[in-house]
Amino acid sequence: MKRIAVFTSGGDSPGMNACIRAVTRSGLAMGLEVFGIRSGYEGMIEGDIYPLEKNAVSNIIQLGGTILQTARSKEFHTVEGRKKAYQNLRKHQIEGVVAIGGDGTFRGAHVFMQEYPDIAFVGTPGTIDNDLFGTDFTIGFDTAINTAMNAIDNIKDTANAHNRLFFVEVMGRDAGFIALNTAIATGAEAVLLPETTTDLGKLIEQLENNYRNKKRASIVVVSEGDEAGGAFKIADHVKEKCPQFDIKVAILGHIQRGGRPSCSERVLASRLGLEAVRALVAGKKSVMVGEVNKEIVFTPFDHAAKKHQEINPVLIEMVDLLA
Ligand code: ATP
Secondary structure (H helix, E strand, C coil): CCEEEEEECCCCCCCHHHHHHHHHHHHHHCCCEEEEECCHHHHHHHCCEEECCHHHHCCCCCCCCCCCCCCCCCHHHCHHHHHHHHHHHHHCCCCEEEEEECHHHHHHHHHHHHHCCCCEEEEEEECCCCCCCCCCCCECHHHHHHHHHHHHHHHHHHHHHHCCEEEEEECCCCCCHHHHHHHHHHCCCEEECCCCCCCHHHHHHHHHHHHHCCCCCEEEEEECCCCCCCHHHHHHHHHHHCCCCCEEEEECHHHHCCCCCCHHHHHHHHHHHHHHHHHHHCCCCCEEEEEECCEEEEEEHHHHHHCCCCCCHHHHHHHHHHC
């Protein structure tokens, strides 16, 4: 293998830049030429592909976002779109590609590789959701939970000052890892997750009980994908049943995606980037590189994207027990 490319795709996550840097620097150190593809599969289809030199990735390890930018591409879902992408990769004589993204990115890479097996794709898990199978942690998760935790700590100050009940919505459409971890770390009263059935009656009972016992400031962490609706809807429901509560809602939103990656994020992203290049050179393809129990593990794209890490029920119980 002489020439590889790297791209970021789907939702951005802190640590993607550290991974781009690691792919670039390790590729160059192994004697490869390294190219960057801008804006995910969109850039592949448009031929937005350029060489990355060593200094092109200087001073980015500490930055959130992605210097390659990212996108969601409708065209890559079509046979014609993927053909254009293939032609552009061939035009640049690219033999191996490192895809940094989430489950959708790997589903796309899996389809592409079935059609064009002569270009090898290897993935690294770049998503704040931690919802991929085959890695203990995804690149972006640690930073996102720390950002959410710090924000909730701030909200707790004002909740306590005013004796208010806050419903704080965190990211996680399909997976509640961000909600569960931040709920434990901030000593929340309750957590509502997409993986469990929300019992609003039980929640109200718990909150009323607290109220009677003079505990009037509380945080309830709501995952955006919880089936009972978003934080506003749940707060309205609780307000209707319990008009005595002073209720506020905070949606943390995109602040969870940005910001400087944590130390462990940068280490993970660097290691996975390096191992992805090693995997390409060793002839691996159609796999995601992950870290499980500190060991490097390769998981086929379709498994990584289809399966899901399980939420640990002991951690859910812990929120209740320690509230
Ligand atoms: P995140 O977890 O942060 O949302 P993601 O990688 O899952 O990241 P998606 O938008 O789901 O983000 O996927 C990224 C891109 O992968 C899509 O915009 C699309 O171009 C491509 N893709 C996803 N699924 C397929 C598929 N089945 N066939 C072809 N391309 C796909």
